[in-house]
Amino acid sequence: MAAKTEAVSKEETTRPDPVAFTVGFNRGQSEGLVYGSLLLGILFVAIGLVGELPLLAVAGLAPLGIAYRHYPMVEKGRPQLGASEDGLYVERIGFIDWAAIRMTDVKRTSVRNMELVRLDVLLTRSLDDAVAKAQTFPVWKTLMMRNWKRTPREHGRELIAINLHTLAADPEEILSRIRAFKFV
Incomplete structure (x- = not known):
């Protein structure tokens, strides 16, 4: 019984204190x-416009769309x-x-010589019901890239997969800081 108490207290001391954080994209990449x-x-x-080449001007819309996205x-x-x-x-x-x-976990996969890392967040209910404070954003941002994907699961649950390899922080550090809040 005493050994079990020691193990629990040792586990509590190694768990980091919850500290609010935010992380953005790694702009250099x-x-x-x-x-x-x-x-x-x-x-x-x-x-295209100066040289009166309309097809070249129209072709310029593709790279502009990529930059916008x-x-x-x-x-x-x-x-x-982030977490708070x-x-x-x-x-x-x-x-x-x-x-x-319900659960947070880091998944790693490799494609050729690139390592892709994502944070899987399994919710106990649908995303719409799980949001405590919804964020509003302008309509023009709906076509821009987002860093996450939602996947419906069984029994009304959802999985949110957040790409971590594009962010400017260590994935394991992000997971430990998130779990510090989750298990307080």
């Missing part, structure tokens, strides 16, 4: 894509993921209530 696409699109449109990856001051007493924050969702989170 995406600046080339966004700004390169923007420059290429502007160049195609300008040459991926703009959140270079946007300053926009956290994509209010819940788990996910950009364009808001705060998910801690009581609605």
Whole structure:
């Protein structure tokens, strides 16, 4: 009995205290894509209009669309993921209530020489019911890339898969900081 008490108290001391945090995209990985696409699109449109080549001007819309879609990856001051007493924050969702989170886990996969890491958040109910504070965002942002995907599960539950490999923080650190809030 005494050994069991020691194990529990040792586990409690190794668990970090919950500290609010936010993390955004790793801008260094995406600046080339966004700004390169923007420059290429502007160049195609300008040459197409000046040279009276309408097909080239129309072709310039594709790289401009890519730059528009991926703009959140270079946007300053926009956290994509965070945690506080209010819940788990996910950009364009808001705060998910801690009581609605059943499980959090990090999944790693490799594609060629790239490691892809995602945070799986299994909810006890639907996402709409799990949101404690919904985030409002402008309509024009609906076509832009988001860092998460929701998947319906059995019994009205949902799985939120959040990409961590695109964020500017260590995935294991993010998971430990989230679990510090979840198990308080």
